[in-house]
Amino acid sequence: MHRREWLSSISIISFAGFVGCRGYQYGHVIKPEAANIVGSHEAGAEVFDPLVDEAVAKLLARQQIATDDCPIGADGLPMKKSVCFVGIENKSAEDIGDFKDKLYNQIDSRILESNSFQSISKRMVDAALHETRMRPDALMLPDNMRLFTAVLQRSGAPVDFLLYATLTSGTTKRNSSTQRDYELTLELTNVHTGQYDKLSSEVRKGYHKTAAGKFWNYNPLKR
Amino acid sequence: MTRCALNAQESLICSSCNCAAQSRAVTNLVLQQFWFAQFLSQTTVAANHNNPQDKPVVFSESRSLVLRIVQVFWLHIAGLRQQNHSNQVLRQPQIFSSPALATALVACLFFLFSSGCSTHSKRISQPRNLFYDGQLQACRTGLEKLAKSNRHDRDVVNLDLAIVDLLSGQAKQAEAKLRDVRDRFDHLEQDSITEKTVSMWTDDQAKSYSGEDYEKILIRVFLSLSSLMHDGIDAESYTLQVQDKHEELGQMFAKRNGKAGSEYTPLPLGFYMRGMLREATHRDYDDAVRNYEFASQLLPNCQPLLWDLARVRNGVHSQPGHGVIYVFAMVGRGPYKVEVAEQPTSDALLIADRIVSALGPYQLPPTIAPIKIPDVVVPHSDVDSVGIRINGSPIGPTTSLANIEQLAVATYQANRNSTIARAVARRVIKKATVAAAKNSIGKDGLTGIGMDIAGIAWEASEAADTRCWGLLPRDIQVLRVEAPAGDHQLQLNPLLGNRPVGPAQTTPVRVIDGLNTYVVCWFPDARSVIQMMCSNRAEPDRIMDEP
Numbered sequence: 021m022h023r024r025e026w027l028s029s030i031s032i033i034s035f036a037g038f039v040g041c042r043g044y045q046y047g048h049v050i051k052p053e054a055a056n057i058v059g060s061h062e063a064g065a066e067v068f069d070p071l072v073d074e075a076v077a078k079l080l081a082r083q084q085i086a087t088d089d090c091p092i093g094a095d096g097l098p099m100k101k102s103v104c105f106v107g108i109e110n111k112s113a114e115d116i117g118d119f120k121d122k123l124y125n126q127i128d129s130r131i132l133e134s135n136s137f138q139s140i141s142k143r144m145v146d147a148a149l150h151e152t153r154m155r156p157d158a159l160m161l162p163d164n165m166r167l168f169t170a171v172l173q174r175s176g177a178p179v180d181f182l183l184y185a186t187l188t189s190g191t192t193k194r195n196s197s198t199q200r201d202y203e204l205t206l207e208l209t210n211v212h213t214g215q216y217d218k219l220s221s222e223v224r225k226g227y228h229k230t231a232a233g234k235f236w237n238y239n240p241l242k243r
Numbered sequence: 244m245t246r247c248a249l250n251a252q253e254s255l256i257c258s259s260c261n262c263a264a265q266s267r268a269v270t271n272l273v274l275q276q277f278w279f280a281q282f283l284s285q286t287t288v289a290a291n292h293n294n295p296q297d298k299p300v301v302f303s304e305s306r307s308l309v310l311r312i313v314q315v316f317w318l319h320i321a322g323l324r325q326q327n328h329s330n331q332v333l334r335q336p337q338i339f340s341s342p343a344l345a346t347a348l349v350a351c352l353f354f355l356f357s358s359g360c361s362t363h364s365k366r367i368s369q370p371r372n373l374f375y376d377g378q379l380q381a382c383r384t385g386l387e388k389l390a391k392s393n394r395h396d397r398d399v400v401n402l403d404l405a406i407v408d409l410l411s412g413q414a415k416q417a418e419a420k421l422r423d424v425r426d427r428f429d430h431l432e433q434d435s436i437t438e439k440t441v442s443m444w445t446d447d448q449a450k451s452y453s454g455e456d457y458e459k460i461l462i463r464v465f466l467s468l469s470s471l472m473h474d475g476i477d478a479e480s481y482t483l484q485v486q487d488k489h490e491e492l493g494q495m496f497a498k499r500n501g502k503a504g505s506e507y508t509p510l511p512l513g514f515y516m517r518g519m520l521r522e523a524t525h526r527d528y529d530d531a532v533r534n535y536e537f538a539s540q541l542l543p544n545c546q547p548l549l550w551d552l553a554r555v556r557n558g559v560h561s562q563p564g565h566g567v568i569y570v571f572a573m574v575g576r577g578p579y580k581v582e583v584a585e586q587p588t589s590d591a592l593l594i595a596d597r598i599v600s601a602l603g604p605y606q607l608p609p610t611i612a613p614i615k616i617p618d619v620v621v622p623h624s625d626v627d628s629v630g631i632r633i634n635g636s637p638i639g640p641t642t643s644l645a646n647i648e649q650l651a652v653a654t655y656q657a658n659r660n661s662t663i664a665r666a667v668a669r670r671v672i673k674k675a676t677v678a679a680a681k682n683s684i685g686k687d688g689l690t691g692i693g694m695d696i697a698g699i700a701w702e703a704s705e706a707a708d709t710r711c712w713g714l715l716p717r718d719i720q721v722l723r724v725e726a727p728a729g730d731h732q733l734q735l736n737p738l739l740g741n742r743p744v745g746p747a748q749t750t751p752v753r754v755i756d757g758l759n760t761y762v763v764c765w766f767p768d769a770r771s772v773i774q775m776m777c778s779n780r781a782e783p784d785r786i787m788d789e790p
């Protein structure tokens with residue numbers, strides 16, 4: 021090896037050294053109108069945001085019709101119905117991690133913004149669950165429901181409706197492609213009459229091992 | 244054509260004359276080397292067997308070195324270094340134009356890159372012993388000194404400091420330190436070619452330590468525990484990070500090994516803690532079921548996990564007027580790395596360099612200094628669980644949810660081959676550098692011997708990378724106890740085979756209606772001082788008499 025060759029090898033190694041330096045991490049604020057990132061392995065904001073929007077909009081639209089014959093308050097406006105949002109149950113194939121509390125707040129805020137309902141604070145709901153030591157899924161039993169609503173009533177939050185949200189999924193597989201249908205169901209139960217209403221929204225999503233998977237499975241020529 | 248200078252008996256591969264006896268000579272050489280290598284390996288193995296596990300194998304190392312020097316001299320006497328004929332046949336590569344430049348380069352490389360024989364395991368041994376003796380303040384002083392003096396040790400020393408902080412009641416400081424190291428390790432997961440290149444001229448200690456996989460998970464577990472021990476605000480986030488990290492490491496494992504990620508074994512403790520916190524909301528039982536199911540799949544024979552699973556499926560967190568105590572027991576002294584000589588590889592390399600020196604145009608420095616690699620040591624433990632009593636009533640022993648010993652050994656085994664391969668490649672680079680320098684200034688005479696000695700010293704300056712989180716327990720065990728709200732006396736007793744082996748430790752705890760109380764304790768062995776910390780410590784005069 022000549023000196024020139026040796027020096028060129030050293031230069032290449034040094035250059036490689038600079039190229040291989042550890043980088044930093046950067047962040048940026050996403051504009052509200054910008055599209056969400058589409059999760060490559062599981063559902064994220066791109067699935068949950070439209071699910072919540074659609075399900076809550078359907079619920080409010082249907083209940084708007086139902087509230088037309090509700091009692092009128094002292095101000096001459098229909099009285100808002102009190103809703104206790106008990107919680108979200110995740111029965112899907114994926115762990116939703118930190119999305120659970122976000123979904124709760126998202127649904128709760130939308131209901132609160134509407135003119136039809138007055139939602140009860142999550143902290144009061146948690147305190148009532150804590151005090152009664154009841155599981156959320158056990159509240160449908162008449163005795164449990166009476167006890168639970170009595171605790172909330174005593175705290176100054178009378179309840180007209182119990183609201184449950186359930187996230188479910190269905191998975192279809194085809195070779196290296198998978199389609200997962202996510203469904204958010206809102207169940208509204210009237211604690212006075214026992215009547216219940218149910219609405220759901222669905223978003224379908226495809227996962228592929230190759231970039232061509234989307235075109236191969238969802239092109240217009242397919243059935 | 245140049246005539247071969249060697250006689251027929253000792254001639255080796257020579258492209259110019261094709262001597263008939265060359266293959267016989269090579270066979271003899273290899274057989275002799277093999278015999279010596281076998282002898283050397285057996286002697287070293289015997290010496291290691293006779294040594295106590297925790298003591299450094301100084302005697303065996305020095306004996307091995309002496310034997311190796313004898314071996315090299317024996318080879319020299321056998322006349323295997325006589326083939327200077329090829330030097331005249333082949334054109335010598337010229338890297339350096341002057342001998343002074345070559346000597347200066349080798350000397351610079353040696354002095355710049357020799358990292359000394361000190362390893363992390365040697366530096367950390369004193370603070371570790373102080374920790375197990377219960378001298379937390381002295382241990383902290385030693386660790387802080389070490390963190391200041393050695394830049395490359397700082398992260399692992401900070402992990403040890405976090406444990407000291409946690410057990411001395413400074414959970415907030417522990418959380419801050421763990422958070423820093425977590426972020427550093429995440430950053431260091433990116434490859435740095437600069438460090439990789441430098442480590443090829445020195446040793447693996449030149450690279451920044453980015454943590455073993457199990458350490459990355461345990462950092463988040465201890466973060467969660469630290470948070471629970473003071474305000475608990477970020478505890479849930481840390482448990483989510485445990486799951487994220489599990490997923491990320493599984494994907495990295497699959498990418499690295501070209502195998503399915505299902506072979507990656509996560510820690511059940513992370514899932515358990517997530518389930519524990521979700522259950523404590525009294526609302527998200529579905530999350531608790533999901534996480535306990537994960538943990539139960541990883542530990543199918545763990546009965547307490549099945550009880551937890553049954554409770555969150557059909558029951559409630561606790562009965563009205565009751566709360567729950569979670570005891571997190573750190574049991575035994577955890578694994579740590581020590582430096583060992585990789586004898587078979589060193590012997591193979593010695594044979595290889597002697598053959599190359601004998602047959603080829605290059606005279607390589609002999610592999611006298613053995614190749615050093617880290618090995619995992621798990622100290623013997625005379626405690627295998629902790630017995631719990633509340634106000635004198637026996638509750639039961641703790642259950643293992645994180646077998647750190649098993650994880651450390653499995654991680655070491657998975658990476659051992661690549662560590663050895665790196666060490667061999669490093670030796671080859673060093674030998675090639677010395678050979679190239681020698682060729683430029685002539686390999687005969689005192690200069691050649693001097694270069695050989697410098698090369699051997701450069702190789703001997705290598706040390707194994709023994710950095711690891713040294714103050715981990717051997718096992719993390721958990722016990723869940725439901726108790727009436729109020730103040731209680733919690734008694735913890737080290738057990739071996741369900742029999743008490745040491746004095747019991749008592750601490751007052753306060754149970755709050757519907758909430759969790761966390762107790763973290765450390766039982767290194769039956770004789771060590773037990774460290775304990777409680778998230779809700781009771782006032783001793785308000786202890787209830789009955790459970």
